[in-house]
Amino acid sequence: MSNPQLTPVSYVVLGMVAEGATTSYDMKQKASRSVGYFWNFPHSQLYAEPAHLVELGLLDEEREAEGRRRRVYSLTPAGRTALADWLREPTSEQPQIRDTGLLKLFFGDGMSADEIAALARAQEETHRARLAVYETIADSVTSPNHAAVVRAGLLHERTFTEFWREVAATPP
Amino acid sequence: MSNPQLTPVSYVVLGMVAEGATTSYDMKQKASRSVGYFWNFPHSQLYAEPAHLVELGLLDEEREAEGRRRRVYSLTPAGRTALADWLREPTSEQPQIRDTGLLKLFFGDGMSADEIAALARAQEETHRARLAVYETIADSVTSPNHAAVVRAGLLHERTFTEFWREVAATPP
């Protein structure tokens, strides 16, 4: 039974806690080098969302007695079940690309060939940079599932680097 | 000079009006067969956002005297300028993939090989279906810019169809 109150970020939190993250800052660090590359969000959500999940009984919260008095989270049995159910349940939402560059190209009738080429070069550079990041982290990834997602990222960035290169070479 | 109050959807509206859409329903129809494939949003935004743009002086609104009394929108000079400025201004935001399937794969340590294969087959099917859509509309597209974006969509869907096919064949 999936809970309609849970958003993708809810499951990102549950997933990271399941992987061993215990504090919000911990999740922030972990996300910034992994899942954050393809599903980005501000760090404030990593403080707000665990509180929500505690309310729902999916996380336990303990407070450090000393020092920073951090909130330390752990999965409850219900939380573990919610994560497992979500993983197995078929996904209905269509994958979305949110790419401002593509949006500009789409509505670019008012641009000259030079301006389109400039846009394309900038986009190519963006994708090339991200590609380099993925190539760097590809080696340090241990989990096979994480590796598979990095591979998806590599393929994606290669596809779009090449796409924009072609657009830059021969503006539509 | 870019207006910080304008969101991507604002420019989608401005762009569609520039392309000749005049009413919210018109935009809805147009979007559902084009830009909506890679930047989706509910139709209610196509009723709310034009009102906002009228307030900002970027759209003109006229009301039909008869029948449905639809609101008919057109670009003001300021609106045309805002769109043109946005097109030329370099994009800063990183492109994002929002793909629940990838998220599940990423956190899929709790899944068996069979379950991962099932997820992969479902995702492959989703991408294959979308690929078929793009192949169908590729012919009917007239604008070269729209054609380029459809091509990006084709490349993207081919990449991910193949990716998930491999995952289904050999789960990580």
Next chain:
DNA sequence: CCTATCATGTAATCCGTTACATGATTAT
């Protein structure tokens, strides 16, 4: 003429972002 669906919106809610704020730790 009646019904189904098309077309056109409004309202409420909530998620996500932005901005702000401040206590703890580390470096110099």
Next chain:
DNA sequence: ATAATCATGTAACGGATTACATGATAGG
């Protein structure tokens, strides 16, 4: 010691989604 930055939040706002609602048009 002091400054810098790391770490940990909170508050407010607004955009986006969901749900609701109802008037027009077309098909039978």
